[in-house]
Amino acid sequence: MQYSFAERTKAMLSSPLHFMRSLSTRDSFISFAEELPAEELFPVSSLEAAAAAVISKSPAALQYGEPQGYLPLRKWLCTNFKQMKHTDVNADQILLTTGSQQAVDLLARVYVEPGDPVLVEHPTSPGFLQILKMQGAVIVPVEGNEDGISPEHLLQQLESLRPKLLLVSPNFTNPTGVLWSLERRKEVLEICKSRKLLIVEDNSYGDLHFGGITEKKFYTEYPSLFSLDEAGKGGQVLYIGSFSKTVVPALRTGWAAGNKAMIETMVMAKQLADWQSSHFNQCLLHYLLESSTFDIHEHVQMLNREYETRLKLMTELLKRPAWKGARFEVPKGGMFIWVKLPEALDSVALLKCSLDKGAAFLPGTLCYAKGEGSGYIRLNFTHPGRDELLLGMNLIGEAISEFTARS
Amino acid sequence: MQYSFAERTKAMLSSPLHFMRSLSTRDSFISFAEELPAEELFPVSSLEAAAAAVISKSPAALQYGEPQGYLPLRKWLCTNFKQMKHTDVNADQILLTTGSQQAVDLLARVYVEPGDPVLVEHPTSPGFLQILKMQGAVIVPVEGNEDGISPEHLLQQLESLRPKLLLVSPNFTNPTGVLWSLERRKEVLEICKSRKLLIVEDNSYGDLHFGGITEKKFYTEYPSLFSLDEAGKGGQVLYIGSFSKTVVPALRTGWAAGNKAMIETMVMAKQLADWQSSHFNQCLLHYLLESSTFDIHEHVQMLNREYETRLKLMTELLKRPAWKGARFEVPKGGMFIWVKLPEALDSVALLKCSLDKGAAFLPGTLCYAKGEGSGYIRLNFTHPGRDELLLGMNLIGEAISEFTARS
Numbered sequence: 001m002q003y004s005f006a007e008r009t010k011a012m013l014s015s016p017l018h019f020m021r022s023l024s025t026r027d028s029f030i031s032f033a034e035e036l037p038a039e040e041l042f043p044v045s046s047l048e049a050a051a052a053a054v055i056s057k058s059p060a061a062l063q064y065g066e067p068q069g070y071l072p073l074r075k076w077l078c079t080n081f082k083q084m085k086h087t088d089v090n091a092d093q094i095l096l097t098t099g100s101q102q103a104v105d106l107l108a109r110v111y112v113e114p115g116d117p118v119l120v121e122h123p124t125s126p127g128f129l130q131i132l133k134m135q136g137a138v139i140v141p142v143e144g145n146e147d148g149i150s151p152e153h154l155l156q157q158l159e160s161l162r163p164k165l166l167l168v169s170p171n172f173t174n175p176t177g178v179l180w181s182l183e184r185r186k187e188v189l190e191i192c193k194s195r196k197l198l199i200v201e202d203n204s205y206g207d208l209h210f211g212g213i214t215e216k217k218f219y220t221e222y223p224s225l226f227s228l229d230e231a232g233k234g235g236q237v238l239y240i241g242s243f244s245k246t247v248v249p250a251l252r253t254g255w256a257a258g259n260k261a262m263i264e265t266m267v268m269a270k271q272l273a274d275w276q277s278s279h280f281n282q283c284l285l286h287y288l289l290e291s292s293t294f295d296i297h298e299h300v301q302m303l304n305r306e307y308e309t310r311l312k313l314m315t316e317l318l319k320r321p322a323w324k325g326a327r328f329e330v331p332k333g334g335m336f337i338w339v340k341l342p343e344a345l346d347s348v349a350l351l352k353c354s355l356d357k358g359a360a361f362l363p364g365t366l367c368y369a370k371g372e373g374s375g376y377i378r379l380n381f382t383h384p385g386r387d388e389l390l391l392g393m394n395l396i397g398e399a400i401s402e403f404t405a406r407s
Numbered sequence: 408m409q410y411s412f413a414e415r416t417k418a419m420l421s422s423p424l425h426f427m428r429s430l431s432t433r434d435s436f437i438s439f440a441e442e443l444p445a446e447e448l449f450p451v452s453s454l455e456a457a458a459a460a461v462i463s464k465s466p467a468a469l470q471y472g473e474p475q476g477y478l479p480l481r482k483w484l485c486t487n488f489k490q491m492k493h494t495d496v497n498a499d500q501i502l503l504t505t506g507s508q509q510a511v512d513l514l515a516r517v518y519v520e521p522g523d524p525v526l527v528e529h530p531t532s533p534g535f536l537q538i539l540k541m542q543g544a545v546i547v548p549v550e551g552n553e554d555g556i557s558p559e560h561l562l563q564q565l566e567s568l569r570p571k572l573l574l575v576s577p578n579f580t581n582p583t584g585v586l587w588s589l590e591r592r593k594e595v596l597e598i599c600k601s602r603k604l605l606i607v608e609d610n611s612y613g614d615l616h617f618g619g620i621t622e623k624k625f626y627t628e629y630p631s632l633f634s635l636d637e638a639g640k641g642g643q644v645l646y647i648g649s650f651s652k653t654v655v656p657a658l659r660t661g662w663a664a665g666n667k668a669m670i671e672t673m674v675m676a677k678q679l680a681d682w683q684s685s686h687f688n689q690c691l692l693h694y695l696l697e698s699s700t701f702d703i704h705e706h707v708q709m710l711n712r713e714y715e716t717r718l719k720l721m722t723e724l725l726k727r728p729a730w731k732g733a734r735f736e737v738p739k740g741g742m743f744i745w746v747k748l749p750e751a752l753d754s755v756a757l758l759k760c761s762l763d764k765g766a767a768f769l770p771g772t773l774c775y776a777k778g779e780g781s782g783y784i785r786l787n788f789t790h791p792g793r794d795e796l797l798l799g800m801n802l803i804g805e806a807i808s809e810f811t812a813r814s
Contacts, residue, residue: 001603001642004571005672009517012675039466047469051458059446062454062655098505102681109541110416130679134516164411196408235408248469250687265412268419272537274509278685280657 008114011133029358030392035174035245035335036383041303042248046294050287054280065279067271068263069096069255073286077241077255084297085219087227095263095270098277100204100242100254101127104167106269107200107238107256108135117163121149123338123367123376125174125202128167132369139369142166146329148180151187158195166192166199171206171222175367175378176338177331179209182222189225193236201225202240204254207300208382209333210308215297226257235259243285245335245382246300251281304333307382311337313389314381322397322404335382338364340375345403347377353402359395415521418540436765437799442581442652442742443790448710449655453701457694461687472686474678475670476503476662480693484648484662491704492626494634502670502677505684507611507649507661508534511574513676514607514645514663515542524570528556530745530774530783532581532609535574539776546776549573551580553736555587558594565602573599573606578613578629582774582785583745584738586616589629596632600643608632609647611661614707615789616740617715622704633664642666650692652742652789653707658688711740714789718744720796721788729804729811742789745771747782752810754784760809766802 054061068074074091081087097103104127112118114136120128122141132139140161143153148170157163168188170180180188192199201224209218219227226232226239235258242254256266270276288294314337315330317323325342341347347363354360364376384392461468475481481498488494504510511534519525521543527535529548539546547568550560555577564570575595577587587595599606608631616625626634633639633646642665649661663673677683695701721744722737724730732749748754754770761767771783791799 001605001666003518003605003642003666003669003672005517006520009672009676012517012672012679034471036471039470042466042469044462044466044469048459048462051462052455055451055455055458059449059451062449062451062657063446064441064443064651064656098681098684101679105680110412110419111410113413127679127682134676134679198408198410235410244471248687249471250469250685250690252681252683252685259408259410262410265410265416265419269416269541272419272508272534272541273512273680274505274659275534276659277505278657278659278688280655281685281688283657 008134008136012130029355029360030384030388030395031360032379032381032384032392033360033362034383035380037245037249037303038306038383038385040385041306043288043294043299046288046291047248047284049293050284050291054283054287061280061283063279065276065282067276068267069094069277070279070282070286073282076286076289077257081231081257084215085224085227087224087231089231089257093232093257093260093263095256095266096277096282097254097256097270098252098274099244099249100202100240101131102273103240103254103256104128104200104202105131106266106273108132108137109273110265110269111165111198112137116165117161119154119157119163119166120369121168121173123175123364123373124167125169126362126366129367129369141369144178146178148178148184149188151184151191154188154191158191158197163197166197167202168199168225169202169205170225171203172208172331172334174205174334175336175362175364177329177334177336179222179332185223185225185228189228189236193234199225199237200240201237204240204242204245205334207246208304208307208335210304210311211332215300232257232259235262238262246296246303247285247288251285252277253281253285307335310381310384310386310389313386314379314393317389317393320397322401335380337379337381339377339379341377342400342404345400346374348374350377350399350403353399354396357395357399359392361396415541415543419537436762436767437791437795437802438767439786439788439791439799440767440769441790442787444652444656444710445713445790445792447792448713450695450701450706453695453698454655454691456700457691457698461690461694468687468690470686472683472689474683475674476501476684477686477689477693480689483693483696484664488638488664491622492631492634494631494638496638496664500639500664500667500670502663502673503684503689504661504663504677505659505681506651506656507609507647508538509680510647510661510663511535511607511609512538513673513680515539515544516680517672517676518572518605519544523572524568526561526564526570526573527776528575528580530582530771530780531574532576533769533773536774536776548776551585553585555585555591556595558591558598561595561598565598565604570604573604574609575606575632576609576612577632578610579615579738579741581612581741582743582769582771584736584741584743586629586739592630592632592635596635596643600641606632606644607647608644611647611649611652612741614653615711615714615742617711617718618739622707639664639666642669645669653703653710654692654695658692659684660688660692714742717788717791717793717796720793721786721800724796724800727804729808742787744786744788746784746786748784749807749811752807753781755781757784757806757810760806761803764802764806766799768803
């Protein structure tokens with residue numbers, strides 16, 4: 001039978017993410033393309049104890065739960081918001097989702113009409129771009145610099161297009177790793193407030209910050225837009241978070257926090273999308289977070305020390321001769337280095353060559369709505385261990401040298 | 408801030424499911440409204456052992472997995488399809504989802520355009536109706552009888568509307584509990600084949616069949632449309648299944664099985680919707696299903712014996728004086744009895760009165776696109792134990808008597 005798929009799937013079908021994904025199932029090579037945490041740092045024994053305790057305590061943990069998510073875990077998030085992020089949120093302002101990706105998708109489904117202009121950072125997350133394409137949004141990039149998106153360009157795009165939504169990641173933007181300044185956060189929020197533009201603030205990477213500063217101190221210096229907007233009371237900002245990078249990805253637990261009216265609508269969309277995320281995983285996470293054998297703040301500090309070491313090694317490797325002419329900023333957190341390739345090198349051609357050698361990265365083109373950015377690549381430094389970093393960067397370096405020799 | 412939600416959310420906002428859901432969080436009353444399995448029958452100790460084994464074996468179970476789902480679990484499903492359902496399927500024809508609800512939602516997202524006519528059984532699952540409304544489909548009911556939907560009415564709707572899709576549950580239709588005859592299955596498939604109409608066949612309830620017959624025998628007598636269509640080779644049928652009713656709901660594992668081209672497109676939609684369902688839960692399920700301490704066939708036979716006992720008790724209670732004039736067929740499986748209320752009783756008014764007394768059911772209106780069916784209710788018999796069944800049916804009976812006395 002010949003299928004007549006909906007028009008909107010066409011953008012999806014042609015996506016190079018499809019190609020990239022097929023690679024991830026191969027064992028034999030080193031990938032800097034994805035955004036995986038280091039599994040050797042997972043809190044395995046605490047999770048094993050938590051699973052046993054949760055299952056043996058009551059079969060209710062294995063039953064259907066609430067579409068909005070397990071209330072004790074939502075309450076834990078409220079306490080964490082208050083203690084670490086200086087933000088007052090109520091449990092009914094939180095929806096637990098299947099990772100942060102679903103939180104953004106649900107928002108897009110309830111908020112974006114086909115043809116609606118939506119503003120994004122330039123470049124931005126490939127996952128966001130896929131969601132917006134599926135909803136038929138007109139994706140409009142806003143230029144920025146090392147302090148965040150440009151208020152002037154934002155105003156200009158607002159005047160001409162009257163968009164409904166702005167999607168940003170002020171803490172270590174994917175892929176560039178930019179950490180917005182406090183001043184820029186305030187400016188952007190003020191502009192959006194005055195124009196009634198809803199902001200979706202993805203903070204999936206914010207807890208991964210380097211330099212040894214505490215979570216409390218980090219969020220004092222870099223308050224979320226959500227916090228600056230009085231935690232959703234104003235309703236200007238929908239905040240997105242996740243346990244995928246700070247605990248483990250396979251429990252697939254992210255969340256959206258925002259104004260109650262927005263969350264209620266998203267809960268209804270959640271219900272029809274998959275009824276609810278895994279109640280068992282939410283109970284397990286909650287048990288872990290409350291357990292005396294596990295301290296998430298210590299755990300994340302350990303992750304940050306280790307990831308910072310990996311980042312330093314990768315930036316050292318980027319100074320080797322093969323990479324001569326490459327340009328990058330060293331990020332202060334997150335999971336990626338965004339690299340401008342030596343002049344005239346095309347990232348997709350380079351990727352093919354690297355793959356033959358056994359190493360992968362994300363070509364920059366996937367981070368732009370119109371496929372620009374062919375001269376950029378995104379490198380993940382959190383997943384590969386020391387040996388993989390050395391070998392993988394060597395292999396990509398060899399691929400670069402071949403291109404450079406040819407030209 | 409005043410939100411301007413997408414037009415499509417309006418149907419969702421007014422849904423009475425919203426109201427029904429808020430009830431489920433109250434502990435103090437007895438609900439026959441939902442579709443919950445009995446948690447006292449969950450394979451708790453086997454699951455506890457499986458969780459411990461999976462976590463301690465390798466941290467890879469806690470990492471991101473494949474968007475299409477854990478390959479060994481997909482392969483287990485293929486073996487099960489072959490041995491129990493006489494159907495040859497390959498692992499690349501299967502997508503693991505967050506319950507069967509997400510499988511239907513993903514199909515709708517890739518296949519249904521706003522304004523597309525979609526055929527459904529009359530009445531049908533409230534969850535399906537919500538998905539179709541969200542996609543902006545024009546929902547078109549097809550009448551049926553105790554053998555399944557009417558071929559004549561199907562042909563008539565096909566002629567006049569040229570729909571893209573037919574959604575059915577031939578094994579114990581939700582809410583009516585109808586089990587389609589083999590003859591009717593063949594007729595409907597032939598009609599859809601000749602008109603190139605895609606069928607989505609939900610088999611979430613099929614394994615819950617009563618009368619002591621084995622799974623093998625049941626699926627010989629009642630082969631799925633998918634099996635009659637050579638397991639997706641023809642591409643006419645997309646099959647939907649779930650472990651929610653046969654193992655536990657909280658692992659949120661369902662699946663779609665179909666033609667490879669369809670599954671590939673759905674995998675891409677899955678990826679943007681939430682990247683992937685819980686890899687951990689899929690590993691856990693696979694370990695359980697392969698474990699020597701758990702036999703899913705014996706487990707489901709035990710469930711079926713127990714559920715049949717509860718069904719018998721409920722049908723006995725429906726013969727009490729308060730229910731005089733109520734009409735129903737005793738289903739041969741599934742989770743529900745569909746009851747026509749004594750003359751002139753309105754299900755929503757009766758629900759309000761029942762809720763005051765501490766018992767709930769699903770009003771029939773939620774099973775019709777246009778809110779018909781006010782004289783019907785759906786009763787779940789799998790979740791309540793003996794005492795709850797007695798008490799809950801008593802309370803609803805009291806509510807009925809009050810109405811009858813008044814009129």
